[in-house]
Amino acid sequence: MSGGGLTVGELLPRLLEAYGVDTVFGIPGVHNVELYRGLPATGIRHVTPRHEQGAGFMADGYARVTGKPGVCFTITGPGLTNILTAMGQAYADSVPMLVISSVNRTEHLGAGQGRLHELPSQRAMAAGVAAFSQTILHPVQLAEALARAFALFASARPRPVHLEIPVDVIAQLAGDLAADGLLGAAWPLPGRPAPDPAAVARAAALLRAARSPLMVLGGGAVEAGDVAMALAERLGLPVINTINAKGLIPRGHPLAAGENMAAEPLRHALRDADVVLAVGTEFGETEHYPGPTPLAINGALIRIDLDPEQLVRQFRAAVPMVADARLALSALLAAVESGGASDGAGRAAELRVRMDAQQPAWIAPHRRLMDAIDAALPGAIIVGDSTQPVYAANLFFRPEAARSFFNASTGYGTLGYGLPAAIGAKIAAPARPVVALVGDGGALFTLTELAAAVEARAPVVVILWNNGGYGEIRGYMMDRGIEPIGVDLVVPNFVTLAQGFGCAGRRVTGATDLRAALREAAGRDVPTVLEIDERAGFGE
CATH class of the missing domain: 3.40.50.1220 (TPP-binding domain)
Structure with a gap:
């Protein structure tokens, strides 16, 4: 079969599928739309987040559950800069992620002419949170760059890889790559290194x-x-x-x-x-x-x-x-x-x-919370943001299996991770219950991804710990004699917002109520948001 009739954009999904990729998280735009031309010819599922940072966090959650690289498509410029935070978290926690972006036309690279989405060097920006970042300047480079990425995922410390393709190269014909065995074929990959x-x-x-x-x-x-x-x-x-x-x-x-x-x-x-x-x-x-x-x-x-x-x-x-x-x-x-x-x-x-x-007294309500999840949803995957229940669970909680508890309080420590990463985890393991532990402050970073979860039929359960702002930082400031500033936030009605996105939502008042709400949520085909008001207490 000749590859002469296929563009680089059409060849790319075939090569990804050959390496075992079954899901891509991405947002189409004018600059990267040619990457989407070949997707319908494959069995790859496309999931559309509402922000590129959400795409990266979804890919992260997917990768942590499966052990396979999470793959993202982004546009030039703001699409790439939006996903850098998610790449930073994945880099810090050694999570395999492949980010494929478009970039301005080859003859415009670095020209500083005020082109749409232009940056002096977006490859250089991505390189700081990637194992490597490469610009594909000719169709023949694509297969080798992908092989390099998947070799790293297979045999080295897994971290994000960024490949950018100029918009003119995406639309180029791939040429007769079949003659070299490159069309739709994965390269043989090295095994894991054995000890001396x-x-x-x-x-x-x-x-x-x-x-x-x-x-x-x-x-x-x-x-x-x-x-x-x-x-x-x-x-x-x-x-x-x-x-x-x-x-x-x-x-x-x-x-x-x-x-x-x-x-x-x-x-x-x-x-x-x-x-x-x-x-x-x-x-x-x-x-x-x-x-x-x-x-x-x-x-x-x-x-x-x-x-x-x-x-x-x-x-x-x-x-x-x-x-x-x-x-x-x-x-x-x-x-x-x-x-x-x-x-x-x-x-x-x-x-x-x-x-x-030596366990501190403040973790008691969080023990009740985690016990309730355990009782109602045995074997659940629990994905956490940077929030008080997660800080507590890090100290004592033991899941039943590996790849079942992870969060953003480690390494890079970003807010907004929990919900989209949980969506990625649910897409990776649709038969398992998936719970996102988030705070009200962190939820407001990525709450719009509830729409993506409804659309993707990913019925995650979101337990939202509401302490009226950035409670952890408020306490940190007060402990150091700093007058709290910027930490008491206008907090919306999360239940109403959840329902507006097409999700179920209600407030829970204690562990017994939470157990019942979790069991109800397990039977739904849409996400459920369960809000806990810390200021009202969380008892039995």
Whole structure:
């Protein structure tokens, strides 16, 4: 079959489908409309958000649930700048995302002639929140650029990739790419990197000799939970998980030690461990809030990560290992038969008791909230914004499975993430209940995406914690003797707004009421907004 009759815009969807892409989040415009010409010839679903930032957050939620890259189409200029915030969140949290934008005609690039949507260099803007950003200047470059992107998603630390195509190149005929095997065909991709056998041997020797070892699991271990727990059980390793690793440790597992590294018991355990095995974590600031309190690791650190630069940040590793988490942990499991004298279950139980004793009183209503979700919607995917219920859940909540709890309070820490990311999660897993935890301040960033959810038949449940403005910042200012300014907002009637978008909506007054409302919401085919007024209290 000859590719001579296909334009670049028509070829692109075929190549995306060849790499397994089944959904694209995007907004068509004059500059990128030729990207849409070829979509009907594929099985790719198109979802239209109401803002490009929403497109990026939807792609992020989709990617975190599936492990596949979320794909976005944007227009030149404002479309690209609108999505940069979402790319920043994905970059910080190592989420695979492919953003494909148009850009001005080739002969107009960098000319500064006041063209529609013109920027001095939108590729340079995107490069700061991407693994790489590339301009496709000729049709033959398209297949190689896509292969480069999907190779990164397959084998390296996953982060956003940006490809921009000038409007004249989008409309060009692709030429006889079939002769080179490029038309509609995915390139063979590299596998995940295996660990260095010498590094495995050194790590295994340290673990066998350890008397008070610990394991720390980060988001980079999300596909290796079973192997990680098998190794922990064999060696008696208490396990600390980061926020992005929630669900890797089974609920009630005797080796579960906790998840807030800012808490004194876990900080001391990390400091005093003779060996720490850290997998896929950057020990980021947002993993040891409140504070943040500096962490110390005095024992030997074994560090496994896909990113070689990450292995030499913050802490000096005795054994740095560039490798896929599953391959590295499997190699370690094969190299050790048993551990030393570590009573892992006993140490983990002691840490849990001490952690429970130090939980702050303010999280009590949020425990009731999370318990209500658990009871009414078992197995739900819970997606959070930067809001008080999420900050609390980060400290104690344990989902049933990996890829079931994530939020924007980590890494980049953006507002407005929760609702659109939950929509992306629901599109990725339509059979599972999906709950968005948002505050009234953050909801106003992206509330219009309720229209996109109705249109996409994505019946997410939105639990909206209303404290009359930016409550967390208000408290932060008051604690520091700063008169609160700019934090008390005009808050709309969210129930009325939800109904105006074609959603269900009502206020709930306590945990019992919330459980009933969640069960009702599970039977609907449109989103449901459940508003909780913090000022009225949230009891049973």
